[in-house]
Amino acid sequence: MDFLQPVTWAEALEAKAAHPDAVPIAGGTDVMVGLNFGHLRPALLLDLTRVADLRDWAVTDGAVRLGAGVSYARVISELGDRLPGLAMASRTIGSPQIRNRGTVAGNLATASPAGDAHPALLAAGAEVEVASVRGTRRIPIDDFYTGVKRNAMDGDELITAVHVVPPSGPQQYSKIGTRNAMVISVAAFGLALHPDRRAVGTGIGSAAPTPRRAPAAEEFLAGELDSSGLWESRAELPEATIARFGELVAAAAAPIDDVRGSARYRVHALSVMARRALTWAWADHRSATQEA
Amino acid sequence: MSTPTRTPTGAPEHLTGPGSGGVGDDAQRPDGVLKVRGEFAYGSDLWMEDMLWGVTLRSPHPYARIRSIDTSAALATPGVSAVLTSDDVPGEKVYGLELADQPVLALDVVRYQGEPVALVAADHPETARLAAARIHVDYDVLEPVTDARTALGHPTWNQVHDSTAEVTELSRESAHLHPEGNLVRHLKVRTGDPAPTADVVVVGEYEVGMQDQAFLGPEAGLAVPAEDGGVELHVATQWLHVDQKQICSALALPPEQVRLTLAGVGGAFGGREDLSMHVHACLLALRTGRPVKMSYNREESFFGHVHRHPATMRYEHGATRDGELVYVKAAIYFDGGAYASSTPAVVGNGGTMGIGPYVVPNVHVDCYGAYTNNPPCGAMRGFGSVQTAFAYESQMDALAAELGMDPVELRCRNAMEEGSATPTGQVIDSPAPVAELLRRLEAMPLPAASGDGEVDLRDMPGGVSNTTHGEGVRRGVGYAVAYKNVAFSEGYDDHSTARVRLEVVGGEPTATVHTAAAEVGQGLVTVEQQIARTELGVERVVVHPKDTSVGSAGSTSASRQTYVTGGAVKAACAKVREQVVARAERLVGRTVPDLRLAGGAVVSDSEDITVPLADLLGDDVLEETLEWRHRPTEAIDPETGQGFAHVQYAFSAHRAVVDVDTELGLVKVVEMACTQDVGKAINPQAVVGQIQGGTAQGLGLAVMEEILIKDGKVRNPSFTDYLIPTILDMPPMRIEVLEYADPHAPYGLRGVGEAPNISSGPAVLAAIRAATGLPLTRVPVRPEHITGT
Incomplete structure (x- = not known):
């Protein structure tokens, strides 16, 4: 196995163009597991940790541009206020050591349905910035996940950054694991309320071949909030609305039975998590001062 | 022979940390600082310059007949030094802790997923793995038997009222995985009225899944061929001498030519009581004439050691209205997996202690261990008692609920105490x-x-x-x-051996304790030092490397080492002390009744005598070696389970x-x-x-x-x-x-x-x-x- 270690982004893109089969490695929290278990035997590893351009985040055009090399630990410590949903998801990931190494971009590159960042990115409506020697493009998160551990990137492309607009309303994130830390998701749910757009964002993890949204649940809730003037009145949500939202989130899932949990449990857990997340988010919305 | 070097600096044989503290003190572990600093060398850290790496090819099938094995492509791989199959095992081709039923390398049949089939030695572990993948094994895949009760032909619950003769007869429909059938052991406990009745009866069925020991240091060792035609094996294990015995049998070598030294052990919990890579590495080393290291990764480790027996259990408890237990009937099934390992002893524990620490006049227990095509199960901390405790304690709660009684009250009302008889008729003669x-x-x-x-x-x-x-x-x-x-129970000769030496090193009296008792993380090395300090009155105690140049200490399992090896060290120290006191009396010229050892000297409380050991011993070395035994237990009656089974x-x-x-x-x-x-x-x-x-x-x-x-x-x-x-x-x-x-x-x-x-x-x-x-x-x-x- 060969090992390339570019120090500039241009070199990295050239290397990827020359070797489309090269496996990029940043934190290594997925790649090294694959190597150690013999599931992954790439001819070439492309180490991106020396590329300085990837290491930072910045606010551009009102969105956070999160460099591909930024660790989960930094998302938690530096972006907890701007990207609360993603920070909550990041807190559920692995151990402190894993969070020091792992990156959101790595989660996207692997595109596992169990990746913890995905439901938060879906709910927030993120965009993935990818690049190749041919140029740069931005892929809406809805179009990014194309199959089990597959994404919309071409062989010569690398992830540059993730763009996430700081929310105008509350966000929540919940994940089920069968122990209380360091556990792969059995089912996960991300929720974002967007009062500015009068919209609702959702994301479901580990309960379908890809991470996915629950569009019917989003439309239902946005409609209820609109028609009842709840965005403005900030009155209590009717129990029936909360329950229906949970049902619709669960209905959007297409889980399987596997070693981590049953399909029935996943559907059930999603409905519970969706109800609770909405309850908490709505309480936040009610207690928040008038948005700017 | 050259000694293996280890990459980290602190090898487990150099446990001479300053330490202090005798019996009853919170003495510091001699290996504690090394472990906290990450400097302690585990089995996986063993290294020699010219060593080869050994890799195991394992069966992907839980049950299959092997038609043929073609190793030619593997042997042709550059860097490969040897590829071995069962044909290359010179001695007995099967081994086992209690029954020799497990092939060193698969013979004609594989009985569980992960069973070792062939070995490769190569100059790099990746080369060895690549070559192993090139071994072609032609399997005729068979339908596995995966349920203990089905394996025994008891597809429905053993009706505990029925005669046991009916249910022990094996079903003709279930494949016999071993020539003698699928029953490893059936233990019966019968005491009191065979047909008891009670005011209140609760019945429950319980299931315990298969637990893993999950030790953090996977199986590892290094075998070094010796000039005398034998082999030196450095290995992380629980019982050097039972390993040695089985290795000798497989290699057809006498014990003098199979010398074992304990490598750093990263946890055991029973999972290292059976052999893993021991014979394999020795075979490869003897074949190639080179040191061979084998070190499992985490995934292989799950296939490389036995697990805790899963159990299915049916219990019936009868009690009076005021909460006095009248009877317990139980049927307990342990799934032993493909090979016996320590299933007979696990059945022994599960059966004899299967109703918990309660006084019950009428007991009827049937405890079975079965062969299946599941992974082999054997020793794990708690050993047959963990599974039954879930059942009997759940039953006590169910009974309390049925009686409307407080669960603690019910337990206390029926609790054993000193003088109580167990269901096996043993009177408990200590608190x-x-x-x-x-x-x-x-x-x-x-x-x-x-x-x-x-x-x-x-x-x-x-x-x-x-x-x-x-x-x-x-x-x-x-x-x-x-x-x-x-x-160890049921009449087993459960001894330990200790060699204790006392000498003056650099002016300081120094005791050396040499036993073969495996330190697996539990702290026996600390206990050995503490006992020697207390018994010999010296501060400096060296723990000699654990190896087979001293007699067996028995297994580091069954909660026994502090008792048995601790007892041996204490007794050996006492014999050394007798020599010291005799010398002191010769020096003083008369008998002093209360001479004892303290502070590096022979002292008397009644007289003003202080003889420093440094002066008394000079250049002399006092050494004693002895075997120590706890009081004997006895086999239980095969029909009633009665007997003094446990010490x-x-x-x-x-x-x-x-x-x-x-x-x-x-x-x-x-x-x-x-x-x-x-x-x-x-x-x-x-x-x-x-x-x-x-x-x-x-x-x-x-x-x-x-x-x-x-x-x-x-x-x-x-x-x-x-x-x-x-x-x-x-x-x-x-x-x-x-x-x-x-x-x-x-x-x-x-x-x-x-x-x-x-x-x-x-x-x-x-x-x-x-x-x-x-x-x-x-x-x-x-x-x-x-x-x-």
Whole structure:
């Protein structure tokens, strides 16, 4: 196995163009597991940790541009206020050591349905910035996940950054694991309320071949909030609305039975998590001062 | 012979840390600093410059006939030095702890997924793995037998009223996995009225999943060919001499030519009692004439050692209306997997202690161990008692509910005490404070209710995964008490050997303790030093490397080493002390009745005598070697189970407090409290460590730890999906250690390690039942069991 270690982004893109089969490695929290278990035997590893351009985040055009090399630990410590949903998801990931190494971009590159960042990115409506020697493009998160551990990137492309607009309303994130830390998701749910757009964002993890949204649940809730003037009145949500939202989130899932949990449990857990997340988010919305 | 070098600086043979502290002190571990600094060399760190790497090819099938094995492509791989199959095993081709039924390398049939089939030695581990993948094995895949009761032809529950003759006859429909059939052992306990009746009867069926020892240091060792045609094996193991015996048999070499030294052991818990890479590495080393290292990765480790027996159990308890136990009937099935390993002894424990530490006049127990095509099961901490405790303690709770009685009250009313008879007719002749352990737990304050003040997610079921802020959370409290035999039972000659040397080194009196007792992390090396300090009155005690140049110490298992090897060290020290005192008396010129050793000198309390050992010994070396035995046990009657089977019992009790998110089925154990009688705490800090560790391992089985098997295949051979408790799962503990001396044991001590592993899980299960109101008869409890999904 060969090992390339570019120090500039241009070199990295050239290397990827020359070797489309090269496996990029940043934190290594997925790649090294694959190597150690013999599931992954790439001819070439492309180490991106020396590329300085990837290491930072910045606010551009009102969105956070999160460099591909930024660790989960930094998302938690530096972006907890701007990207609360993603920070909550990041807190559920692995151990402190894993969070020091792992990156959101790595989660996207692997595109596992169990990746913890995905439901938060879906709910927030993120965009993935990818690049190749041919140029740069931005892929809406809805179009990014194309199959089990597959994404919309071409062989010569690398992830540059993730763009996430700081929310105008509350966000929540919940994940089920069968122990209380360091556990792969059995089912996960991300929720974002967007009062500015009068919209609702959702994301479901580990309960379908890809991470996915629950569009019917989003439309239902946005409609209820609109028609009842709840965005403005900030009155209590009717129990029936909360329950229906949970049902619709669960209905959007297409889980399987596997070693981590049953399909029935996943559907059930999603409905519970969706109800609770909405309850908490709505309480936040009610207690928040008038948005700017 | 050259000595293997190790990459980290601190090899386990250099345990000469300054240390201090005698019996009863919190002496510091001699290997503690090395381990905390990451400098301790484990088996996987063994290294020699010219060594080869050995790799094992394993069966992908749980049950298959081998038509042929073609090794030519593997042998042709550049860098490969040897490829071996069962044809290359020079001696006995099968081995085993109790029954020699397990092939060193597969013969004509593989009986479990992961069974070793062939070996490769190459100059690089990747080359060896690549070559192993090029070995072509032609399998005729057979239908596996994957259920213990089906294997025995008991597809329906053994009706405990029926005669056992009917149910022990094996079904013709179930394939015989071994020539003698699928029954490894059937233990019967019969006492009292065979047809008892009672006012109140509860019946329950229980299931315990397959737990793994989950030691952190996978199997590893280094075999070095010796000039005398023999082999030196450095290996992480639990019992050097039983390894040696089996290796000699397979290699057709005498013990003098198979010399073992203990490598650094990263945990064992029973999982290293059977052979893993031992014979394999020796075969490769002898074939190639080069040192050969074998070191399993985590996935291979799951296939490379035995696991805890899964169990299915049916219990019937009868009691009077005021809560006095009248009878217990039980049918217990242990799935032993493909080979016997220690299944017979596990059945022995499960059967003889299967109703718990209670006085019951009428007992009828049938305990079976079966062969199946599941992974082989054998020794694991708690050894047959963990499984039955889930059943009998669940039954006690069910009976209490039926009687409308407090569960602790019911247990205390029926608790064993000193002088009680066990169901095997053994009168307990040392303290058995079962009721006191429970009452002390009951008296401890309960933790504060959850949700008082601001929510800290780390205190919630689900932790920082943010699944509840208190919604759906209900608290439950559960109690359990258990007992466990210490040391080997049923007439086994369970001895240990100690060699103790006393000399003056650099002006300082120095004792050296040499035993073959494996230090697996439990702290025996500390205990050996403490005993020598106390018995010989010296500070400096060197623990000699653990090897086979001294006699057997027996296994580091069954909570026995502090008792048995501790007893041997104490006795050897006493013989050395006699020599010292005799010398001192010669020097003084008369008999002084109260001479003793203290502070590096021979002293007397009645007279003003102080003879420094440095002066007394000069350049002389005093050394004593002896074998030490605990009082003998005896085989039990095959038809009634009656007999003096066990030398000592250890008792512990737990109270568990849990919060359960009843909507999501997630559990947070809030607090574990434990009371345990240890007779005498040789090292109180180590005792508490054993209680904490045993508690965590029991908690793990109650709520998460299970090797999941489907059609004989392991579905989760990794720490990604075989979950063990983290610091957020294992709560703070309250621990009370009682010290009621056992007059038959050295210092009055009781084995410590296993009992807390047994009572912990059933207490957690009871607490989850209390929180949810659900019957919950299977462990580990999964979220699906609580949510009904």
